Amino acid sequence: MxxxxxxxxxxxxxxxxxxxSLGLLRFPDFFTRLHGPTKATTLGLAxxxxxxxAYAAGTExxxxxxxxxxxxxxxITAPVSAFxxxxxxLRRRVDSVAPRPAAIDDDEAExxxx
Amino acid sequence: xxxxxxxIGFAAVIAAMAxxxxxxxxxxxxxxxxxxxxxxxxNAIALILLVSIQFAxxxxxxxxxxxxMMGFVGTxxxxxxxxxxxxxx
Numbered sequence: 530m531x532x533x534x535x536x537x538x539x540x541x542x543x544x545x546x547x548x549x550s551l552g553l554l555r556f557p558d559f560f561t562r563l564h565g566p567t568k569a570t571t572l573g574l575a576x577x578x579x580x581x582x583a584y585a586a587g588t589e590x591x592x593x594x595x596x597x598x599x600x601x602x603x604x605i606t607a608p609v610s611a612f613x614x615x616x617x618x619l620r621r622r623v624d625s626v627a628p629r630p631a632a633i634d635d636d637e638a639e640x641x642x643x
Numbered sequence: 644x645x646x647x648x649x650x651i652g653f654a655a656v657i658a659a660m661a662x663x664x665x666x667x668x669x670x671x672x673x674x675x676x677x678x679x680x681x682x683x684x685x686n687a688i689a690l691i692l693l694v695s696i697q698f699a700x701x702x703x704x705x706x707x708x709x710x711x712m713m714g715f716v717g718t719x720x721x722x723x724x725x726x727x728x729x730x731x732x
Contacts, residue, residue, distance in 0.1 A: 532644065532645050533644070535645060535648075535696065536644050536645050536648040539645075539648045539649065539651070539652045539693070539696075540648055540651065540652070542652070542689065543651055543652040543654075543655035543656060544655065546655060546656055546659050546686060546689050547655040547656075547658060547659050549659070549682065550658075550659035550660070550662040550663055550682060550686065551659075551662060553662060553663060553666050553678065553679065553682055554662040554665060554666060559672055559674050559675055559678070562666075562675065562678065563678065565682075566678060566681060566682035566685065570659075570682055570685050570686070571685070573689065574685055574688060574689050577652070577689050577692050577693070578692065580692075580696070581692050581695065581696060581704070584696050585701075588699070590701070595704070595708070596704075598708060599688065599707060599708055599711050602711050602712065602715075603685070603688075603711060606711075606715040607685075609715075609719070610681055610715060610718040610719060610722065613718070613719055613722035613723065613726070614674055614677060614678055614681075614718075614722045614725075616722075616726060617674060617722050617723075617725040617726030618672070618674045620726050621672075621674070621725065621726070623672050623674055624672070
């Protein structure tokens, strides 16, 4: 039973990890490329961790809190790093398929008086 | 059954890492490369988890936990450096 659940979660996780990286490879500009890894890959890794938890439940040592730590940590850090990268790309005026929002420039002037 | 799905998982994660490697080398912007590195370490965690199940050894899981913590710090440092031109304001 534990083995079957592990197998199903591994398949789901492998699919999403692959889709996330395919998005990173194929999307046209940086801001669209940001979507693939931050959503699909995070979900894929969460699935693989669920597979690991299901697997650990079938072993002698059983499930501990540490199995959930990576999921917890990743769900906090993935949006933060995506936000930091997106803000840095906006500041540096990286090429985008969408027009640059006007409100950004006001915000920047306020932020950096120099 | 678990053996076959593990091989499918290995194949998918390694293919994903190859795609990230292409984006890391091709760019075109510095942000793309940092994002590719970020995805690469997340996929490395996935690979290590699969190895941990394959060899039935929990030591590998500890390595995955360490990579999860260190990789985030690296990405934030690089993103901050790109955005400001300096690590600390």
